[in-house]
Amino acid sequence: MKEQLRQIIKTALxxxxxxxxxxxxxxxxxxxxxTKDKSHGDFACNIAMMLARQxxxxxxxxxxxxxxxxxxxxxxxxxxxxGPGFINFTLSADAAQEIVKTVLQAxxxxxxxQLGAGKSVQVEFVSANPTGPLHVGHGRGAAYGSAVSxxxxxxxxxxxxxxxxxDAGRQMDILATSVWLRYLEACGEKxxxxxxxxxxxxxxxxxxxxxxxxxxxxxxxxxxxxxxxAADEPAGGDKEQHIDDLxxxxxxxLGDEAYRQVFDAGLQSILSEIRxxxxxxxxxxxxxxxxxxxxxxGVVDKVITQLKAVDMLYEQGGxxxxxxxxxxxxxxxxVVRNNGQTTYFASDIAYxxxxxxxxxxxxxxxxxxxxxxxxxxxxxxxxxxxxDVERLKVLLVQFAVLYRGSEKVAMSTRSGxxxxxxxxREEVGKDAARFFYVLRSADxxxxxxxxxxxxxxxxxxxxxxxxxxxRVCSVFRELSERGLAWDKAEGEQALSRLTEEHEQAIxxxxxxxxxxxxxxxxxxxxxxxxxxxxDLARDFHTYYNAHQFIVDDHGLSQARLTLITAVxxxxxxxxxxxxxxxxGTM
RNA sequence: GCGCCUGUAGCUCAGUUGGAUAGAGUGUCAGUUUCCGAAGCUGAAGGUCACAGGUUCGACUCCUGUCAGGCGCGCCA
Numbered sequence: 001m002k003e004q005l006r007q008i009i010k011t012a013l014x015x016x017x018x019x020x021x022x023x024x025x026x027x028x029x030x031x032x033x034x035t036k037d038k039s040h041g042d043f044a045c046n047i048a049m050m051l052a053r054q055x056x057x058x059x060x061x062x063x064x065x066x067x068x069x070x071x072x073x074x075x076x077x078x079x080x081x082x083g084p085g086f087i088n089f090t091l092s093a094d095a096a097q098e099i100v101k102t103v104l105q106a107x108x109x110x111x112x113x114q115l116g117a118g119k120s121v122q123v124e125f126v127s128a129n130p131t132g133p134l135h136v137g138h139g140r141g142a143a144y145g146s147a148v149s150x151x152x153x154x155x156x157x158x159x160x161x162x163x164x165x166x167d168a169g170r171q172m173d174i175l176a177t178s179v180w181l182r183y184l185e186a187c188g189e190k191x192x193x194x195x196x197x198x199x200x201x202x203x204x205x206x207x208x209x210x211x212x213x214x215x216x217x218x219x220x221x222x223x224x225x226x227x228x229x230a231a232d233e234p235a236g237g238d239k240e241q242h243i244d245d246l247x248x249x250x251x252x253x254l255g256d257e258a259y260r261q262v263f264d265a266g267l268q269s270i271l272s273e274i275r276x277x278x279x280x281x282x283x284x285x286x287x288x289x290x291x292x293x294x295x296x297x298g299v300v301d302k303v304i305t306q307l308k309a310v311d312m313l314y315e316q317g318g319x320x321x322x323x324x325x326x327x328x329x330x331x332x333x334x335v336v337r338n339n340g341q342t343t344y345f346a347s348d349i350a351y352x353x354x355x356x357x358x359x360x361x362x363x364x365x366x367x368x369x370x371x372x373x374x375x376x377x378x379x380x381x382x383x384x385x386x387x388d389v390e391r392l393k394v395l396l397v398q399f400a401v402l403y404r405g406s407e408k409v410a411m412s413t414r415s416g417x418x419x420x421x422x423x424x425r426e427e428v429g430k431d432a433a434r435f436f437y438v439l440r441s442a443d444x445x446x447x448x449x450x451x452x453x454x455x456x457x458x459x460x461x462x463x464x465x466x467x468x469x470x471r472v473c474s475v476f477r478e479l480s481e482r483g484l485a486w487d488k489a490e491g492e493q494a495l496s497r498l499t500e501e502h503e504q505a506i507x508x509x510x511x512x513x514x515x516x517x518x519x520x521x522x523x524x525x526x527x528x529x530x531x532x533x534x535d536l537a538r539d540f541h542t543y544y545n546a547h548q549f550i551v552d553d554h555g556l557s558q559a560r561l562t563l564i565t566a567v568x569x570x571x572x573x574x575x576x577x578x579x580x581x582x583x584g585t586m
Numbered sequence: 587g588c589g590c591c592u593g594u595a596g597c598u599c600a601g602u603u604g605g606a607u608a609g610a611g612u613g614u615c616a617g618u619u620u621c622c623g624a625a626g627c628u629g630a631a632g633g634u635c636a637c638a639g640g641u642u643c644g645a646c647u648c649c650u651g652u653c654a655g656g657c658g659c660g661c662c663a
Binding site: 031033034035036037040044046049052053059082083084085086129131166169170171172240317318319320321330331333334335336337338339341343344345368369370371372373374375376396398399401439440441443444445446447449458459461463464466467468470471474475476477478479481482512515516519523527528531534535538541542544545546548549550551585586 | 588589590591592597598599600601602603604605606607609610611612618621622623624625626627628642643644655656657658659660661662663
């Protein structure tokens with residue numbers, strides 16, 4: 001519709017210029033906006049004001065000329081000039097009703113478009129370290145990432161959802177060592193658990209499982225384990241050195257194979273919990289990509305060799321540094337530590353190059369906002385490798401600050417004090433949690449009040465939207481109880497009977513849906529869709545209270561039933577994109 | 587100190603990429619069912635869009651500065 005308006009305005013303008021009614025102009029992009037106020041018609045165009053300066057004419061004067069030159073169309077009944085020079089268009093009733101048929105014909109596919117033209121997009125999100133269960137902080141990334149993915153795929157992009165598993169590196173070694181020490185305790189050994197180890201209950205569970213399955217296979221004397229290990233922080237030492245020494249001891253005493261078994265027991269246990277949690281949360285992936293596989297395939301080493309070859313790395317203090325300052329980063333970054341170990345950054349360079357090589361047109365990373373300082377160096381590494389930096393988009397998700405009532409909840413994975421995503425889902429429900437997370441724009445800090453979410457979950461706006469859907473279903477239940485039926489063809493025939501203000505508002509709202517989807521997809525803003533659904537639900541509830549759908553006037557009744565079926569379809573489609581269910585009863 | 591994000595109603599937040607009289611939810615108050623689900627609907631009250639300049643037909647939106655909050659600045663991941 002907007003496109004059609006744009007066309008007729010454009011032809012009118014070129015006509016005016018060739019008639020010399022207007023001087024030669026550089027035509028800007030013609031903007032068509034939906035009006036906020038019903039009294040301004042359905043669509044508004046500000047072109048007259050934009051041209052006023054160039055043409056050295058009064059905007060209202062331009063608008064008058066333009067209107068006279070507009071061709072006759074069936075879909076517009078009225079054109080007005082308003083305010084400083086807005087041109088307002090009012091849609092004909094026929095054109096407005098057309099949307100109801102369009103919705104019903106497209107069904108579940110209503111809202112889909114070819115905007116993406118089949119271009120491929122990879123979306124990587126959540127990607128939490130498998131050192132513990134997912135907590136509520138990860139929930140926002142999961143809800144946002146999957147909503148963005150669904151939006152893109154609805155808008156015609158080919159989407160590849162991916163979880164990057166950090167199954168290598170020091171944090172995982174700390175986890176493996178934590179598990180082993182808990183295992184030793186489970187086997188009756190007495191020891192002081194390191195202050196920097198993972199203290200969550202899940203570590204005990206994993207340790208006990210190992211004991212059940214493997215017995216005392218991995219038991220070593222505690223005296224040997226702690227022999228010549230640097231002091232821990234509470235004892236006046238350095239907690240980092242302490243845990244690093246313990247890791248070395250674990251690897252040494254257990255040997256490669258046994259250490260790997262303990263390591264994998266922890267990794268697999270936690271990873272399978274994470275997969276389960278995400279799946280239950282309605283978040284599914286095409287691929288789980290292992291960091292370790294990059295290392296084992298030698299990709300990381302290869303990248304380092306390549307960077308050395310083009311003089312992008314230099315040695316200093318026994319470590320190898322990447323010249324990221326040449327690409328605008330604040331300082332150069334270490335990729336190989338002086339102990340020979342590659343850093344997380346090194347594998348991340350390899351990972352991103354690998355993403356590029358897989359040929360995605362666009363690569364999207366969704367990170368917690370605390371990682372924003374990391375963006376320049378990743379982009380720098382891509383530039384250094386001669387890749388197009390614009391293909392990578394990093395979307396940041398601000399933290400949700402947790403509250404219990406008015407009290408802030410402290411969160412720390414290491415200390416094991418947090419609310420898990422699973423607890424949240426079990427108490428609040430998947431639908432409410434997902435909708436709540438996606439209701440705010442991602443770059444907005446968010447307060448997440450657990451008390452509110454748990455105890456007063458009926459206040460969650462998701463129920464308002466779902467209720468609209470359930471209400472439509474309920475009307476149809478009532479219909480069949482009265483021995484009546486809805487006839488789609490008859491209803492579509494009678495759409496011209498829908499003349500009430502409420503009905504027109506709903507039809508206008510329905511026609512906005514495809515625009516909302518596209519806009520939300522292109523801007524990565526699922527909250528637009530959430531707000532749209534609330535608006536649509538409100539229009540429906542208002543309509544419901546103002547008018548009866550099952551009435552004696554047969555044609556009118558059929559037309560109204562047709563309209564609310566379209567509403568139900570759009571709500572169901574929209575909630576589906578957000579990963580929220582649309583129940584028939586509540 | 588430098589960088590990124592944010593500042594809109596008592597509270598939680600939108601604001602269609604610069605448009606018309608700044609909007610919802612929640613909370614408060616007042617109404618609403620012999621009628622398809624009251625998890626609903628109707629109305630009232632509530633604002634110096636942090637502050638000060640600038641850009642133009644027009645600014646919550648763009649630019650500069652100030653103030654306030656969050657986050658980040660490791661041979662951690």
